[in-house]
Amino acid sequence: MSSIVDVVGGNRIVPVVVLDDPAAAEPLADALVAGGLPIAEVTFRTDAAAAAIARMARHGGVTVGAGTVTTPAQVDAAVAAGAKFVVSPGLSAAVVTRCRFHNVAALPGATTATEIMAALELGVDVLKFFPAGTSGGARAVAALAAPFAQVRFVPTGGIDASNVRDYLAVPSVLAVGGSWMVPRASIAAGDFATVTALTAEAVAAAA
Numbered sequence: 001m002s003s004i005v006d007v008v009g010g011n012r013i014v015p016v017v018v019l020d021d022p023a024a025a026e027p028l029a030d031a032l033v034a035g036g037l038p039i040a041e042v043t044f045r046t047d048a049a050a051a052a053i054a055r056m057a058r059h060g061g062v063t064v065g066a067g068t069v070t071t072p073a074q075v076d077a078a079v080a081a082g083a084k085f086v087v088s089p090g091l092s093a094a095v096v097t098r099c100r101f102h103n104v105a106a107l108p109g110a111t112t113a114t115e116i117m118a119a120l121e122l123g124v125d126v127l128k129f130f131p132a133g134t135s136g137g138a139r140a141v142a143a144l145a146a147p148f149a150q151v152r153f154v155p156t157g158g159i160d161a162s163n164v165r166d167y168l169a170v171p172s173v174l175a176v177g178g179s180w181m182v183p184r185a186s187i188a189a190g191d192f193a194t195v196t197a198l199t200a201e202a203v204a205a206a207a
């Protein structure tokens, strides 16, 4: 399985996108690049997800992954569309196994010691921590690092420009995910200038 650490690269924030129209893929990719975050997690929460991933992959300016992936069939669809990484809200052995079959990076979710131990048994040591805000926030991530020093986390859920630094200051945090720089309404309205401005603000807040 290719490594999520390599795929995320130096990006310390992963925009989590809900797209209603695949035609927004290219202008959204341009807006993220212009704001300084050339990466996007396109969630399988809309029917547009696979087509949008394919268009972003062809665009080439961003590293594109799939989010909200809960079944092996969605892994197949994501990989066929060109996703370079696959994010799940929770831990599914079937999803992880399917990612491994395709040699695509997997980022499953875990928020408890029990879930982390299950992930480690599957050979996964980079985990989404979701929903971060209601699961104890940055302090919970820091506390889990004590028994699980080998694990790196990507907290997601309830993060914005006001608290992103709290998470990124935790040594075990590889990156954070969030939707605050890609408002669904702005994208639907074709307001990509707002996406670029919020993305640049997020990058500045994380610096």
Ligand code: 3PG
Pocket (backbone or CB within 6 Å): 016, 043, 067, 068, 130, 156, 157, 158, 159, 177, 178, 179, 180
């Ligand atoms: C996700 O799927 O990762 C979350 O819905 C993103 O959470 P946020 O919208 O609170 O940033």
